Amino acid sequence: MPPLVLRTPASGGDFGRLRAEFALPESFGPAVLAEAETAVLDPLASAGGREDATDLPFVTIDPPGSKDLDQAMVIERRGSGFRVQYAIADLAAFVPPGGALDHEARRRGQTLYLPDGNVPLHPPVLSEGAASLLPGEIRPAVLWTIDVDDGGEIVDTRVRRALVRSTEQLDYEGVQSSLDAGRPHPSVVALPELGRLRRSLAVQRGAVELQLPEQEISGNGDSGWILARRPRTAVDAWNAEISLLTGMAAARIMIDAGIGVLRTLPSPEPDAVEWLRRSAAAVGLAWPAELGVSEFLSTLDPGQPASMALYADTTRLLRGAGYTAFAGELPAVTTHAGIGGAYAHVTAPIRRLVDRFGTEVCLAVTAGREVPDWVREALSEVPAHMSASDSLAARVERACIDQVEAWVLAEHVGREFTAVVLRADETRAEILVEDPPVMAKCSGAKFPEGERIAVRLTEVDVEQRKVSFERV
Incomplete structure (x- = not known):
């Protein structure tokens, strides 16, 4: 598209x-x-x-x-x-x-x-x-x-x-x-x-x-x-x-x-790094025990959904x-x-x-x-x-x-898009729509972190600068 x-x-x-x-x-x-x-x-x-x-x-x-x-x-x-x-x-x-x-x-x-x-x-x-x-x-x-x-x-x-x-x-x-x-x-x-x-x-x-x-x-x-x-x-x-x-x-x-x-x-606390290791396992990324955070991240393909999800999680270490x-x-x-x-x-x-x-x-x-x-x-x-x-x-x-x-999405309510799940809980997820590249919240359930899903644009509020999606 x-x-x-x-x-x-x-x-x-x-x-x-x-x-x-x-x-x-x-x-x-x-x-x-x-x-x-x-x-x-x-x-x-x-x-x-x-x-x-x-x-x-x-x-x-x-x-x-x-x-x-x-x-x-x-x-x-x-x-x-x-x-x-x-x-x-x-x-x-x-x-x-x-x-x-x-x-x-x-x-x-x-x-x-x-x-x-x-x-x-x-x-x-x-x-x-x-x-x-x-x-x-x-x-x-x-x-x-x-x-x-x-x-x-x-x-x-x-x-x-x-x-x-x-x-x-x-x-x-x-x-x-x-x-x-x-x-x-x-x-x-x-x-x-x-x-x-x-x-x-x-x-x-x-x-x-x-x-x-x-x-x-x-x-x-x-x-x-x-x-x-x-x-x-x-x-x-x-x-x-x-x-x-x-x-x-x-x-x-x-x-x-x-x-x-x-x-x-x-520097991040050791338990924060261990939490990130668990996040990597959750999205299917094998993290060898001998590799530190930097070494492991350097091995990832940034274009892959699982890598994007882990990068999003890694931001928590840099606060x-x-x-x-x-x-x-x-x-x-x-x-x-x-x-x-x-x-x-x-x-x-x-x-x-x-x-x-x-x-x-x-x-x-x-x-x-x-x-x-x-x-x-x-x-x-x-x-x-x-x-x-x-x-x-x-x-x-x-x-x-x-x-x-x-502005870009205002005339496309109801349209379906492909998105990567970056983070998720039981009812909501943070997603990256791939085209156009939009970071947004998405409602639904059982989101597979680090994977591509289909989402539907449900609402656009131009005045409040908000867009909403739901999982298809």
Whole structure:
């Protein structure tokens, strides 16, 4: 069955009501805009003694059409290992501590992405202009040089301010196609080899990757919205590993210095893992006793219903994530169970508040300087700002998907679909309709977890963003 498309005339098709419901800001105040405009009059005025790295052939990898480009990379073989040159947009060059921009960024926490346009953390003149690593433009950046051995482990890290110039803006599918065709961009020719090494290390560390199907909204308010599964390429995973590599290097710098802000997640209790083993047996998956959670999940085929059901159950092991700031004594938890090690956000400062402060810690420590007072003072506040914005971002994303699900299905009440049973009790189940990809509740009895069943759409409430199914 082809994707079901919402035609705007049938339902209105915009997200204005949702934006109002969550009180999302429509613009920036005059003081914020004025400060941003002043900051970009001469974007290189604050260059100072930056290293000139404009000779490095950086490229960015982002979704097509992206303008808020945080990261650019060059990856090369170096002896028996690799060298990663990772340039990160330098927001601190544009955001005066304690100013209007700083206060507004703390209030927002992160960029929110909606199908009809985002709610940016910083004014577009910065986030899509002077601070963004757009191709062909010289930009101030924080340059991470990370040397990795032939096993994928970090052996050396350098962090400093630099001037960089991205040579090309690439996208995931394009990079994947060029790699498959044997004609990769020279700056990422080593990405597959290093990406695979890091993925292997992640499994060894006990990192948990849940390959549940991701829902993606495309289209627009004029032609209609389409709900589909987001295509996931190997390049997606490899690119993520470069960001994780940098975040783990940053965490090590912070822990060694006794100051910073980490992304943390406690390890699951042993009885929770045993519960997951019973869940695997219940859906017919044989889990060898010698394999840990990460190792076992890495053996599963994510396209199989039983795997989807177990991934859904595994989310219960990954609860309690937060941001942990410290200065002096190390916190009780310094690691992230989902990553399998210590990790800090430093690679997306255009889109996420905490990265600006984490980056400043790393720059100061590696240069042998004291961490600036404005950073120290902010560390105690940043976790609360980020937790609040993470919660809002999750609710907004879910509401957008729920809304499009209702719009797409509104004219199909009574229709039958195929769905995978993710979780179930005696009278209800959580299901994943396969086409269009809809997560919903389903009424009935004796649901076979981890199997495909036929379901019927019984009700759609567009206003409440709810859809209901029953087992056929």
